[in-house]
Amino acid sequence: MKITSKTAGKDLGYAACAAEAPKSVTHASQVRDMSLAPSGERKIAWAWRNMPLLQAIKKDFEKTKPFEGLKITLAIHMEAKTACLCRTLAAGGAIMSAAGCNPLSTQDDVAAALATGTKNAPAMSVFAWHSCTPEEYEQHMTMALESGPNIIIDDGGDLINIMHTKLKHLIPDVLGGCEETTTGIMRLFSMAADKSLKFPMVAVNNAQCKYLFDNRYGTGQSVWDGINRTTNLVVAGKDVVIAGYGWCGKGIAMRAKGFGARVIVTEIDPVKALEAMMDGYEVMPMDEAVKYGDLYITATGCTGVITEKHFSKMKDGAIMCNAGHFNVEVDVDWLDSNTEKAEHKPNIMGYTLSNGKKVFVIAEGRLVNLASGDGHPVEIMDMSFAIQALSAEHVAKNHKKLEPGVIAVPKEIDQDVAFRKLAACGLSIDELTPDQAKYLLSWDIDSGT
DSSP: OOBOOOBTTBOOOOBOBOTTOOTTOOSOOBBSOGGGHHHHHHHHHHHHHTOHHHHHHHHHHHHHOTTTTOEEEEESOOSHHHHHHHHHHHHTTOEEEEEOSSTTTOOHHHHHHHHHOOSSSOOOEEEOOTTOOHHHHHHHHHHHHTTOOSEEEESSSHHHHHHHHTOGGGGGGOOEEEEOSHHHHHHHHHHHHTTOOOSEEEEGGGSHHHIIIIIIIIHHHHHHHHHHHHHOOOOTTOEEEEEOOSHHHHHHHHHHHHHTOEEEEEOSOHHHHHHHHHTTOEEOOHHHHTTTOSEEEEOSSOSOSBOHHHHTTSOTTOEEEEOSSSTTSBOHHHHHHHSEEEEEETTEEEEEOTTSOEEEEEGGGSBHHHHSSOOSOHHHHHHHHHHHHHHHHHHHHHGGGOOSEEEOOOHHHHHHHHHHHHHHTTOOOOOOOHHHHHHHHOSSOOOOO
16 A cells, blocks of 8 residues: 655655545554654553553453454544553454544654554554644544444544544444543533434443542643643642642642642532532632632633633733643633744743733643643553443443443443452452341341330
């Protein structure tokens, strides 16, 4: 097959397949530089040795082959942990096509490693490179979907959107899929509400072993990893404003407090605002919080959280970043169009406002933990991707009984992952005795008094 790629009229030497490649081609890829594969393999090997849950699931899949003859298209942040999930699914017989789900989160060496393969991990179709344009980003996802998937694993809902708008003719072959994020599930529920969702999607994000650990501890640690390695500034003593007090916001706030910051939370939900207050944080509207913050972190999944009306009220030198899926929470477009801007160090853009103050944005307002870091810790993603792998298996085995719409992760999968994680940590727990189980299920109880 002819390998070509051009961007802005310049041949950049990408390893690529032409967009018009026939649908029968399953190992065509479009990645930045195939020679980076050895570096990617080293990253994958490090992640793999710290992912005991996926290791065990891979062994099971090698025996049972739940995806034999099925095609899976996946779009999750293209880095080492995601590569481990891809290879686990492939071990179960899946024909894999993978794309990135964020223009700045792809690690080019990992993409090259997946596309190249090894003796024990065959090459798969990969469409992703770092700093892709919006057009390239959509093209990569489209090319991954043109394989004609039976199962879709999405992170943010872009694969599902493209399938339902531009590739509708491929929908009849889709058995179902899984969604990784809060933002993606919000989009799925919206589609389901107006009957637009044409196949079942498992809400992986809503599994306890996902949101209680990935969203809270994973986001809490990785966001600060991205901020600290990019800014190289002390956190202790600073005023940190966190927009949104869902599980991600809780984790970010917890770590900020641990670093010694004074934490302010902004919210639209009165219950979550009360939680933040009782957890020891200041609570106020963003219009007021902008007067105090040294650092702002958005984690709402919504748009227009920090906008034109807020920038001029900020302290000189205030820093903003985003931990929500899309780059719409901080209005970077307004800053780009209405201020003088200059990059002050890699991944930090400075904006001079009309009042003379300077404010800064990390990673273009995109996911700071991935655009400025390596994403969630390996052990955390081991749990999340265990849920993904087992949920995909659930779809493959039960698709005939599943209706279009958003479906919950079966409780037994959640429990299975929890028990696997406990075992991997060398821990065990109590079990109910028959009498205790009977007691808990009884309503007419003799208290003995």
